[in-house]
Amino acid sequence: MKKVSLKDIATEAGVSTALVSYVLTNKDKKARVGEGMAKKIREIARKLNYQPNHIARSLKSGRSFTIGLIVADISNPFFANIARTIEDEAKKNNYNVIFGSSDENVDKSQDLINVLVNRQVDGLIITPTEGSEQQLQQLKEQKIPFVLIDRFFPGIAASYIAVNNRESAAGAVSHLIKAGRKRIGMVAYKTTLHHISERIGGYQDALQQHKIKASNSWLKKARYSHLKEDIQLAIDQLLKGKQPADAIFFATNSLAIEGLKYINTLGIRIPDELAVITFDEGEALDLFYAPVTFVRQPILEIGKAAVRVLLEQIADDTSATTAISIDTTLVIRKSCGSR
Amino acid sequence: MKKVSLKDIATEAGVSTALVSYVLTNKDKKARVGEGMAKKIREIARKLNYQPNHIARSLKSGRSFTIGLIVADISNPFFANIARTIEDEAKKNNYNVIFGSSDENVDKSQDLINVLVNRQVDGLIITPTEGSEQQLQQLKEQKIPFVLIDRFFPGIAASYIAVNNRESAAGAVSHLIKAGRKRIGMVAYKTTLHHISERIGGYQDALQQHKIKASNSWLKKARYSHLKEDIQLAIDQLLKGKQPADAIFFATNSLAIEGLKYINTLGIRIPDELAVITFDEGEALDLFYAPVTFVRQPILEIGKAAVRVLLEQIADDTSATTAISIDTTLVIRKSCGSR
DNA sequence: TCATTTTGCTTAAACGATAAAGCAATATTC
DNA sequence: GAATATTGCTTTATCGTTTAAGCAAAATGA
Numbered sequence: 001m002k003k004v005s006l007k008d009i010a011t012e013a014g015v016s017t018a019l020v021s022y023v024l025t026n027k028d029k030k031a032r033v034g035e036g037m038a039k040k041i042r043e044i045a046r047k048l049n050y051q052p053n054h055i056a057r058s059l060k061s062g063r064s065f066t067i068g069l070i071v072a073d074i075s076n077p078f079f080a081n082i083a084r085t086i087e088d089e090a091k092k093n094n095y096n097v098i099f100g101s102s103d104e105n106v107d108k109s110q111d112l113i114n115v116l117v118n119r120q121v122d123g124l125i126i127t128p129t130e131g132s133e134q135q136l137q138q139l140k141e142q143k144i145p146f147v148l149i150d151r152f153f154p155g156i157a158a159s160y161i162a163v164n165n166r167e168s169a170a171g172a173v174s175h176l177i178k179a180g181r182k183r184i185g186m187v188a189y190k191t192t193l194h195h196i197s198e199r200i201g202g203y204q205d206a207l208q209q210h211k212i213k214a215s216n217s218w219l220k221k222a223r224y225s226h227l228k229e230d231i232q233l234a235i236d237q238l239l240k241g242k243q244p245a246d247a248i249f250f251a252t253n254s255l256a257i258e259g260l261k262y263i264n265t266l267g268i269r270i271p272d273e274l275a276v277i278t279f280d281e282g283e284a285l286d287l288f289y290a291p292v293t294f295v296r297q298p299i300l301e302i303g304k305a306a307v308r309v310l311l312e313q314i315a316d317d318t319s320a321t322t323a324i325s326i327d328t329t330l331v332i333r334k335s336c337g338s339r
Numbered sequence: 340m341k342k343v344s345l346k347d348i349a350t351e352a353g354v355s356t357a358l359v360s361y362v363l364t365n366k367d368k369k370a371r372v373g374e375g376m377a378k379k380i381r382e383i384a385r386k387l388n389y390q391p392n393h394i395a396r397s398l399k400s401g402r403s404f405t406i407g408l409i410v411a412d413i414s415n416p417f418f419a420n421i422a423r424t425i426e427d428e429a430k431k432n433n434y435n436v437i438f439g440s441s442d443e444n445v446d447k448s449q450d451l452i453n454v455l456v457n458r459q460v461d462g463l464i465i466t467p468t469e470g471s472e473q474q475l476q477q478l479k480e481q482k483i484p485f486v487l488i489d490r491f492f493p494g495i496a497a498s499y500i501a502v503n504n505r506e507s508a509a510g511a512v513s514h515l516i517k518a519g520r521k522r523i524g525m526v527a528y529k530t531t532l533h534h535i536s537e538r539i540g541g542y543q544d545a546l547q548q549h550k551i552k553a554s555n556s557w558l559k560k561a562r563y564s565h566l567k568e569d570i571q572l573a574i575d576q577l578l579k580g581k582q583p584a585d586a587i588f589f590a591t592n593s594l595a596i597e598g599l600k601y602i603n604t605l606g607i608r609i610p611d612e613l614a615v616i617t618f619d620e621g622e623a624l625d626l627f628y629a630p631v632t633f634v635r636q637p638i639l640e641i642g643k644a645a646v647r648v649l650l651e652q653i654a655d656d657t658s659a660t661t662a663i664s665i666d667t668t669l670v671i672r673k674s675c676g677s678r
Numbered sequence: 679t680c681a682t683t684t685t686g687c688t689t690a691a692a693c694g695a696t697a698a699a700g701c702a703a704t705a706t707t708c
Numbered sequence: 709g710a711a712t713a714t715t716g717c718t719t720t721a722t723c724g725t726t727t728a729a730g731c732a733a734a735a736t737g738a
Contacts, residue, residue, distance in 0.1 A: 003481075005694055016718050021696055031697085032715055054458045055397045056694035059723050064394065066437070066458075074426065077622075080419035087413065087440060096458060098405070098437050101426060119393045119405075119435060142342075257622050264626065283416075283596050284623035287603065344724055355688050360726060370727085371685055395724035398693050 004048045012044050013037070020045075024052070058120060067310065068116030068124040069099040070109065077282050078253050078299075079127070082149065085303025086125060093311055095122075104191075104224045106131045117144060123310045125149055130191050145313035147306050151195040152323075159313060159321040161305045165195050168295045168328040169202025170209070172277050173249055175293070177210045179336045181247035181275050183218070185238040187231060187259055188251035190221035199251045199279065218245065222255065231258045239268070246274060247336070253280035260288060271337035281331070291333035301326055343387045351383050352376070359384075363391070397459060406649065407455030407463040408438040409448065416621050417592050417638075418466070421488065424642025425464060432650055434461075443530075443563045445470045456483060462649045464488055469530050484652035488645050490534040491662075498652060498660040500644045504534050507634045507667040508541025509548070511616050512588055514632070516549045518675045520586035520614050522557070524577040526570060526598055527590035529560035538590045538618065557584065561594065570597045578607070585613060586675070592619035599627060610676035620670070630672035640665055 006024070010017040015037065022031040023041040033041075058064040067090050071079035083099060090097050098121060100112040109129045116124060123145035128136060133153055139146050140158070152160035176184050186203045189196050200219065207214040220234030238245040250256035256278035260270075268274050270290045277293045278285065285292035309322045345356040345363070352359065354376065361370040362380040372380075397403040406429050410418035422438060429436050437460060439451040448468045455463060462484035467475060472492055478485050479497070491499035515523050525542045528535050539558065546553040559573030577584040589595035595617035599609075607613050609629045616632045617624065624631035648661045 006696095007694075017695075018697075018719080019717065021694095025696080027697085032717085034716055037716080051453070051457050053398075053694050055394055055403060056723090057696080058394045059392075059398050059694080059725095060696050062723075073423065074413075075416070075420045075423035077414070077416055077419065080416070080422075081414045083419075083438075084412065084414035084440060087438065091439070096437050096439075096454060098435050099422075099426065100430070100435075101423060114390070115435060118390050257626060260626055264628075282623070283621070284626045287596060287599055287623045287627055289603075289628040342724095345726095346724075356725080357689080357727075358687065360724095364726080366727090371687085373686055376686080392724050395693090396726080398695095398723090399725050399727090401693075 003053070004050045005053065006050075008048060009041060009044050009050055012048070013041050015041070024050070062120075063122050063314075064120045065094055066096050066098055066119070066121045067307070068112075068119070068121035069097050070102055070112050070116070070124065070126045071099065072104050072127050072129070073101045074099055075101075076254060078280050078297075081299045082303050085300050086307055089304050089307040093307070095307075095311075102127070102129050104129050106135075110135050113139065117142070123147070123314045125306050125310055127151060128153065128193075130193050140319070143317075143319070145310060145317075147310045147313070149302060149306050151193050154194055157321050159309050159323065161302050161309065161324045161326065162195065163297050163302075163326050163328045165198035166202040166205065168279070168330075169199040169249070169251075170206040171202075171328075171330055172279070172293075172295050173203050173206035174210070175330060175332070176247045176249065176275055176277055176336055177206065177212070179247075179275060181336075182212070183243060183245045184212070184247040184249060185218045185220065185234075185245035186249045186251065187220045187222060187234050187238075187255050189255070190223050190230075196251055203249055227254070227258055231255065232262050235259055235262055235266075239266070239274070248274065248276055250276070250278035253278065253282050253285075256280075256292065256294075257282065257284050260284075260292070271335050275336040277336055288335070290335045292335040293333045294331050296329045296331050298326055298328070342392070343389045344392065345389075347387060348380060348383050348389055351387070352380050354380070363389070401459075402461050402653075403459045404433055405435050405437055405458070405460045406646070407451075407458070407460035408436050409441055409451050409455070409463065409465045410438065411443050411466050411468070412440045413438055414440075415593060417619050417636075420638045421642050424639050425646055428643050428646035432646065434646075434650075441466070441468050443468050445474075449474050452478065456481070462486070462653045464645050464649055466490065467492065467532075469532050479658070482656075482658070484649060486645050486649045486652070488641060490532050493533055496660050498648050498662065500641050500648065500663045500665065501534065502636050502641075502665050502667045504537035505541040505544065507618070507669075508538040508588070508590075509545040510541075510667075510669055511618070511632075511634050512542050512545035513549070514669060514671070515586045515588065515614055515616055515675055516545065516551065518586075518614060520675075521551070522582060522584045523551070523586040523588060524557045524559065524573075524584035525588045525590065526559045526561060526573050526577075526594050528594070529562050529569075535590055542588055566593070566597055570594065571601050574598055574601055574605075578605070578613070587613065587615055589615070589617035592617065592621050592624075595619075595631065595633075596621065596623050599623075599631070610674050614675040616675055627674070629674045631674040632672045633670050635668045635670050637665055637667070 006017040006020045009020045020041050022028050022033055023038045028038045087097050102109040106129050109132050113135055125147050127150045128148055136156055148158055148160035188200055222230035270276055279295045281294050281296055305324050345359045348359045349356040359380050361367055361372055362377045367377045426436050441448040445468050448471050452474055464486050466489045467487055475495055487497055487499035527539055561569035589598055609615050618634045620633050620635055644663050
């Protein structure tokens with residue numbers, strides 16, 4: 001009941017394995033295999049239900065037709081959706097995906113990279129964690145193709161697919177301002193990652209542009225590892241005092257959801273008492289009583305581009321990098337009030 | 340800049356690759372390698388930053404230390420969470436996960452199974468689609484270990500991890516009845532899959548047990564492929580007439596979310612006008628203005644059990660099957676009103 | 679001192695597939 | 709009909725690793 005190999009077919013047909021290989025990889029013309037024999041071999045292969053051993057093929061060819069995907073957390077809907085588009089796109093190109101979650105942790109990230117590289121993935125799609133610059137540098141030295149998504153490091157020449165975070169954030173905040181909000185808080189992650197810095201930068205740009213003197217105390221940062229507590233504290237601080245915030249801009253999906261859960265418990269009415277806007281979509285935001293206005297990242301495009309760029313790099317092997325910045329859309333719903 | 344192989348180390352140390360292999364797989368004692376040489380080899384390996392080629396190892400050993408995971412849709416939070424627990428659990432055992440989404444489609448499922456098996460996964464964790472019985476039968480014939488999750492086929496002897504759907508559903512519906520609801524509708528998928536049948540069965544059990552004459556028109560089924568339209572139609576039908584439903588039981592997460600989105604647009608107040616209860620959790624249900632009462636499936640336990648049972652089967656090779664049924668918890672919140 | 683055991687290493691085959699090179703037998707050319 | 713080209717196949721090496729088997733040299737025992 002062992003798996004059928006080329007040898008079994010060869011024995012059955014009374015020929016060498018080489019001949020079988022030529023036929024089954026459709027090189028029979030090139031290798032001048034007799035028509036009759038080719039047909040016979042194909043028939044035997046079908047009869048025995050031959051399935052090529054991918055591992056052996058990989059060993060020989062040095063290519064595994066596997067992509068390694070490292071996200072922050074596959075259970076986060078944003079990354080789950082990305083994963084889905086990458087899966088689909090990879091499959092179209094006869095690639096499979098091995099994935100891992102880094103939990104925004106440098107050591108886990110290094111671990112995952114090692115494991116995936118040892119498994120001979122042909123390339124990696126990575127959401128890099130804070131402080132993982134060296135890891136990427138090492139990948140470059142090892143000439144292992146990779147593409148960053150969601151974030152990148154301005155100091156490191158690497159292919160990446162990202163959105164124009166700064167402009168998108170500025171657009172979101174401008175929308176709040178145009179909707180009449182004056183005291184706009186922002187809740188971001190406490191991180192040096194570039195995409196978050198850019199979103200913060202965009203927030204500040206927009207305030208400045210509209211001549212709103214931004215108070216430092218309007219910008220709050222939550223630790224990834226202590227999300228709940230930090231967000232509650234942040235919101236408490238934003239909403240207390242005699243000049244409480246009248247709008248909050250959340251830097252991501254998960255921040256918004258955690259924040260809204262808490263805002264709900266406070267009994268604060270949205271958008272009347274507080275306007276809310278966020279990066280990223282999510283069913284939770286759709287279902288919220290005041291559907292949340294958000295910055296849509298074109299996930300399908302990001303996933304497709306990531307796979308495309310990666311496969312190009314795998315094929316090319318020149319170390320040229322491709323940086324793609326994609327525009328977002330502001331999807332306006334009820335959470336900021338209507339003008 | 341090629342990858343370092345055993346051969347490179349062997350050359351550098353002036354010994355055979357066999358010796359290096361013995362040392363680096365910690366068989367140096369058993370293979371009577373000299374202490375000094377062992378040390379030397381280890382040092383050279385470290386110096387050259389040797390990383391074993393997993394593919395070659397797999398070819399030799401016939402084991403890939405890879406699990407294939409087939410879910411309905413990785414972008415569905417339920418499956419994304421399952422995937423996460425499976426990933427973590429697999430990693431603890433030095434396994435990696437290759438995944439694929441079947442979209443509840445038999446052909447895609449067959450396709451995925453083929454691809455994953457050809458990639459020599461050591462075993463599969465599968466959410467089987469409707470009509471995939473033969474595929475599983477074939478896996479059994481090929482002696483490829485697999486474990487089903489979320490659903491299973493009563494007619495097929497296979498290991499599975501599932502929850503006690505019937506009792507859980509009955510519990511949920513009983514809760515509605517005890518909360519004073521009289522006309523309880525159910526929205527399920529149009530499928531013959533056993534877990535859904537069981538949930539429907541549990542719904543009917545509960546009605547019967549409480550002497551409520553169930554109207555056939557209270558049970559609605561939506562097609563996976565036409566979710567939105569079918570759910571809107573179902574809800575319209577449930578809520579129309581002079582005796583509209585006063586409660587709806589959704590058979591899954593995605594049904595509930597799609598349903599609630601529509602209910603929101605109708606301006607129906609929950610729980611005053613309509614009680615809602617569902618299988619599965621989700622951030623959207625937490626954030627809903629009347630947080631939705633739900634049947635919690637212990638995802639962590641399911642994932643852990645799936646990996647454990649699968650690895651046991653991979654190790655054992657006896658074709659004994661393990662069926663695990665796990666209890667759920669009813670998490671009561673606001674969506675059914677309070678008593 | 680000579681036979682036996684132990685030590686420390688090498689050789690070689692294997693996993694399954696691929697592909698360059700080789701080699702008869704047949705077909706083509708002039 | 710002899711030289712050359714083509715056809716149809718086999719041989720062999722290879723990818724990187726593992727592991728049984730083999731073989732000297734050194735250590736032990738009598």
